[in-house]
Amino acid sequence: MTLFLAMFFLGYGLLHYYALIKIRAAFAPGILAIVLLVLFMLAMILAPVGVRLTEKAGLESIARLLSHIGYTWMGVIFLFFATGVFIDIYRLLLHVANVMFDGALSKFTLTYRHYVVIALAVTAAVATYAYFEALHIRTERITIVTPKLPAHANPLRIVQISDVHLGLIVSEARLARILEKVKEASPDILVSTGDLVDGQINNLETVIEPLKNITPRYGKFAITGNHEFYAGLAQSLDFTRKAGFTILRNETARVGDVMYIIGVDDPASAGYRIPDGSSERALLTSLTEGGFKLLLKHRPAVDAASTGLFDLQLSGHVHKGQIFPFRYLTRLFYPYYGGFHRVGKNAYLYVNRGSGTWGPPMRFLAPPEITVIELVRAPEQH
Secondary structure, X not given: OHHHHHHHHHXXXXXXXXXXXXXXXXXXXXXXXXXXXXXXXXXXXXHXXXXXXXXXXXXXXXXXXXXXXXXXXXXXXXXXXXXXXXXXXXXXXXXHHHHHOOOOOHHHOOOHHHHHHHHHHHHHHHHHHHHHHOOOOEEEEXXXXXXXXXXXXXXXEEEEEOOOOEOOOEOHHXXXXXXXXXXXXXXXXXXXXXXXXXXXXOOOHHHHHHHHOOOOOOOEEEOOOHHHHHHOHHHHHHHHHHOOOEEOOOEEEEEOXXXXXXXXXXXXXXXXXXXXXXXXXXXXXXXOOOOEEEEEOOOOOOOHHHOOOOOEEEEOOOHHHOEOOOHHHHHHHOOOOOEEEEOOOOOEEEEOOOOOOOOOOOOEOOOOEEXXXXXXXXXXXX
């Protein structure tokens, strides 16, 4: 966590430095304006710390306001950086072309100020769109044909939510949008693949009842994500249980004679000196009877030792980058950063984009989702 925070604040600070250089070069503001801009940027860099401190002090209204301002700004500054880099590449290529072709493309060259104004306008437009995209929950549907489903359960509908991040930003209103989609899907099983809560978890009692009221016929199952540990494991688990979920922490559950559900803890548990329990492979190999095996695993990493031992792995964690083009960074660590993948002869992985948001209340080209997985019994061969 210490390393993560150090890298985060270093990177976040560099984004602001880049923006400051651009604005100073384009508009040549006076010393007072520069000082005020620097102070504002420092305040925004430290806003996540302020959110945490004010919430711990019980100042929830201030913490909520500060989180909306600070995290929205986080999305804005990232979009400005991404747009600025794109324009910088365009300017470089244009300069090279003009050198090579004796200024033939000089009519496409603008002043530096014009480039920065364009970057600011694009940032404002995309940020506005991204804010509303984050409110529009999509329902993604996939169908898997399997011979392992008993006839009386055919078809079986599993609904996955992931990375809801209930807290200061994702609260009653946003949860209601998510649960409306869940109810429309009429799940037989509801699963939460981690990060149901955010890093702060105070005063979430008002959202327990709406979650508790979802009662699929075969139950609700949840696993830990990294944020369950950041928020405080004991209270995270208490909240999840009160919401009606069976929590699987390196455990298996037999769902009638329908399937097995295997849930593993997020690797963040290692940093909190919490025993790992049984390994993923040990859990899977312990299931000697036939039946469909559903593996719940927060991070979309497929363990080579587990190949062939499960039928479907459901994951989340990476949000498909949440704000484009951040996905190109996340895919360096998680090649399966979103969507449906075949990972074995008869094994699949689905990576949910996340049902809520982390940090900025924005999504750009990575809309939030719930996933409906319909298992259909394969016809008998004669």
